[in-house]
Amino acid sequence: xxxxxxxxxxxxxxxxxxxxxxxxxxxxxxxxxxxxxxxxxxxxxxxxxxxxxxxxxxxxxxxxxxxxxxxxxxxxxxxxxxxxxxxxxxxxxxxxxxxxxxxxxxxxxxxxxxxxxxxxxxxxxxxxxxxxxxxxxxxxxxxxxxxxxxxxxxxxxxxxxxxxxxxxxxxxxxxxxxxxxxxxxxxxxxxxxxxxxxxxxxxxxxxxxxxxxxxxxxxxxxxx
Amino acid sequence: xxxxxxxxxxxxxxxxxxxxxxxxxxxxxxxxxxxxxxxxxxxxxxxxxxxxxxxxxxxxxxxxxxxxxxxxxxxxxxxxxxxxxxxxxxxxxxxxxxxxxxxxxxxxxxxxxxxxxxxxxxxxxxxxxxxxxxxxxxxxxxxxxxxxxxxxxxxxxxxxxxxxxxxxxxxxxxxxxxxxxxxxxxxxxxxxxxxxxxxxxxxxxxxxxxxxxxxxxxxxxxxxxxxxxxxxxxxxxxxxxxxxxxxxxxxxxxxxxxxxxxxxxxxxxxxxxxxxxxxxxxxxxxxxxxxxxxxxxxxxxxxxxxxxxxxxxxxxxxxxxxxxxxxxxxxxxxxxxxxxxxxxxxxxxxxxxxxxxxxxxxxxxxxxxxxxxxxx
Numbered sequence: 001x002x003x004x005x006x007x008x009x010x011x012x013x014x015x016x017x018x019x020x021x022x023x024x025x026x027x028x029x030x031x032x033x034x035x036x037x038x039x040x041x042x043x044x045x046x047x048x049x050x051x052x053x054x055x056x057x058x059x060x061x062x063x064x065x066x067x068x069x070x071x072x073x074x075x076x077x078x079x080x081x082x083x084x085x086x087x088x089x090x091x092x093x094x095x096x097x098x099x100x101x102x103x104x105x106x107x108x109x110x111x112x113x114x115x116x117x118x119x120x121x122x123x124x125x126x127x128x129x130x131x132x133x134x135x136x137x138x139x140x141x142x143x144x145x146x147x148x149x150x151x152x153x154x155x156x157x158x159x160x161x162x163x164x165x166x167x168x169x170x171x172x173x174x175x176x177x178x179x180x181x182x183x184x185x186x187x188x189x190x191x192x193x194x195x196x197x198x199x200x201x202x203x204x205x206x207x208x209x210x211x212x213x214x215x216x217x218x219x220x221x222x223x224x
Numbered sequence: 225x226x227x228x229x230x231x232x233x234x235x236x237x238x239x240x241x242x243x244x245x246x247x248x249x250x251x252x253x254x255x256x257x258x259x260x261x262x263x264x265x266x267x268x269x270x271x272x273x274x275x276x277x278x279x280x281x282x283x284x285x286x287x288x289x290x291x292x293x294x295x296x297x298x299x300x301x302x303x304x305x306x307x308x309x310x311x312x313x314x315x316x317x318x319x320x321x322x323x324x325x326x327x328x329x330x331x332x333x334x335x336x337x338x339x340x341x342x343x344x345x346x347x348x349x350x351x352x353x354x355x356x357x358x359x360x361x362x363x364x365x366x367x368x369x370x371x372x373x374x375x376x377x378x379x380x381x382x383x384x385x386x387x388x389x390x391x392x393x394x395x396x397x398x399x400x401x402x403x404x405x406x407x408x409x410x411x412x413x414x415x416x417x418x419x420x421x422x423x424x425x426x427x428x429x430x431x432x433x434x435x436x437x438x439x440x441x442x443x444x445x446x447x448x449x450x451x452x453x454x455x456x457x458x459x460x461x462x463x464x465x466x467x468x469x470x471x472x473x474x475x476x477x478x479x480x481x482x483x484x485x486x487x488x489x490x491x492x493x494x495x496x497x498x499x500x501x502x503x504x505x506x507x508x509x510x511x512x513x514x515x516x517x518x519x520x521x522x523x524x525x526x527x528x529x530x531x532x533x534x535x536x537x538x539x540x541x542x543x544x545x546x547x548x549x550x551x552x553x554x555x556x557x558x559x560x561x562x563x564x565x566x567x568x569x570x571x572x573x574x575x576x577x578x579x580x581x582x583x584x585x586x587x588x589x590x591x592x593x594x595x596x597x598x599x600x
């Protein structure tokens with residue numbers, strides 16, 4: 001098994017999940033509480049990566065990061081190199097790709113918070129920020145865990161976007177799922193199977209966490 | 225004394241209009257009133273606009289037009305475009321379902337509104353300790369809302385709203401779910417709190433007992449408008465419109481004619497229309513011969529199987545039992561006594577009296593259980 005690819009993938013997934021936890025919260029807050037009439041457009045945009053073929057998404061990200069786009073040029077003049085085919089580019093592509101997996105559980109759990117509690121908080125003199133941090137956030141904890149765990153697991157297994165944006169550079173952009181593909185191409189089935197099993201186990205564990213924290217009130221913990 | 229005490233003794237003045245268009249038709253809240261320190265009841269059926277009224281004052285709903293002030297402070301003024309945000313209005317609001325924060329302890333709930341005002345932690349502790357003490361919930365301070373009783377939750381909700389030193393207190397049926405004993409204890413505590421603070425309290429209810437138990441003044445709200453305003457006895461006992469009687473829940477409403485007024489005794493005799501039945505009723509300003517409506521609640525009538533003697537009640541009416549119908553834990557008996565009356569009994573009373581349709585019975589109605597209303 002390619003441990004270098006393994007740790008690179010873990011590193012990528014952790015960074016993406018952490019960034020999404022930060023930028024996903026305000027987006028989800030806006031989606032849950034905004035009364036803007038065109039809000040559905042933003043909701044559709046956020047959900048787009050769920051249905052878009054990863055190669056399409058990857059293609060556009062690659063173009064946007066490349067030296068012909070204004071964004072790519074600005075980055076190049078700042079740092080001296082392009083983002084395409086780097087770990088940083090991979091992070092950006094993955095953030096976009098996994099955005100709905102963080103934002104949607106966040107927004108769903110915000111929307112479930114009793115509006116009376118939010119009203120009570122503001123009649124007690126609390127600002128919007130205080131209401132968010134002391135009432136909405138703590139009461140949405142299962143949704144937050146779900147969003148972070150799903151975006152982590154989703155990043156772990158992505159293939160198309162990574163291939164388009166990052167290519168296949170060992171130690172830089174070569175993730176586990178690409179490693180598996182390479183090994184199958186080389187007819188190295190035993191090694192592919194080992195790596196695949198590890199990925200399977202991690203994904204299953206992440207989903208167990210998601211369903212575990214979202215269990216109905218009153219359910220009994222399995223070990224009690 | 226802290227700064228919050230400066231604008232005490234302020235009155236709440238509201239003149240507002242709010243229209244809702246929905247599938248069931250339009251609803252318009254359109255009210256004007258001034259409220260002095262003390263408890264003012266807002267009484268009306270569900271759908272009368274009671275909660276909408278409180279939401280407008282609190283700033284949770286924005287009126288279409290009008291003006292809301294507390295003392296000199298303008299909370300809302302449509303013409304000037306003033307709309308003080310909810311969190312800056314400094315009103316206490318106890319919601320119908322209380323809205324206690326389920327993830328915080330009783331103490332954290334009560335201290336929630338203090339954080340913005342008092343930076344000092346010790347000061348905050350002291351304030352919350354005092355209010356927990358005066359609402360007798362100190363021993364619950366480390367519990368979560370789910371771990372305490374309904375009455376205790378009401379006390380926490382009141383304490384949480386009052387600890388912030390609000391200029392006005394809005395209560396939306398806060399005691400609806402409680403038994404009478406718990407209710408009256410909480411009311412006593414609220415009264416003694418307000419004896420020291422003297423702020424206007426708007427108390428919304430659809431329970432007529434609470435109107436008499438609590439209010440110095442009652443506003444009757446029906447279909448978005450104030451249809452009566454005065455002392456509880458003035459508003460609830462004087463002749464008034466029939467719609468009001470129905471909303472208070474009289475099972476028995478009869479057309480009647482005043483046959484005699486006994487000014488010296490403070491009573492009148494009224495004959496129920498199309499019958500020979502005469503009832504002793506409280507005295508109201510009505511000419512002999514004028515038409516009235518008499519409302520008697522089914523729960524206010526006693527039923528006897530032998531003719532009672534030596535009672536203070538003035539109306540003892542013979543009749544015959546027509547039917548018995550069990551509704552949950554009460555039995556509704558229909559009795560023919562010249563007119564048909566509905567009487568509510570307990571299951572135990574039905575069984576021990578061995579009541580059967582066709583049986584001869586006597587109905588006992590106190591003079592003051594006959595409520596008079598203007599006809600039409």
